[in-house]
Amino acid sequence: MSNLLSGKRMPNEDRTRTIPRGTPESAAMSANVKRAMAITATLNRLTYNDADEVRALFSDLIGKPVDASFLLIPPFYTANGLDIRVGRNVFVNQNCTFYDLGGLDIGDDVMIGPNVSLITTGHPVEPSQRRAFVVAKPIVIECNVWIAAGATIIGGVTVGENSVVAAGAVVTKDVPPNVLVAGNPARLIRAIGD
DSSP: OGGGGSSOOOGGGGGOEEEETTSHHHHHHHHHHHHHHHHHHHHTTOOGGGHHHHHHHHHHHHTSOOOTTOEEOSOEEESOOTTEEEOSSOEEOSSEEEEOTTOEEEOTTOEEOTTOEEEOEEOOSSTTTTTTEEEEOOEEEOTTOEEOTTOEEETTOEEOTTOEEOTTOEEOSOBOTTEEEETTTTEEEEEOOO
């Protein structure tokens, strides 16, 4: 079972985007960042008791309505918003960061703990290229996943149905369905089921 996190990619692999600095696509990205920061500033003034207003602002942020079962506890941070898709009965606890430029798909019945970071973008490792462009890779969180407090999931990763990402884990490779992963980098701990 330890080979399940060996780096085998699910459907995300071919969806990588590269956005060079100083291009129209880069300018659009910057405009979306400004838009998202304005919306999240308003959203982050709300409380747990303002669930309807939070849903309305989050719907505006992502450009499509969320289900009435969606619950997010502010504060919340994103650098785009328009590439987030969420299913029904999704719970997002406070102080989460979703950098979604690469695309972020969250399935039904997903629970996301406090201080979770879903980061679809990054920069080249090489010093000479680091500021030249942004690399964006999607994250897919399948149905009924629980991402515990303080976990980080990096672009290009799919977390399989029913799986659990333990608190503080850093997920850099796909997680198969029905498992618990933990650690930095995350590794398979055990299979889970009812």
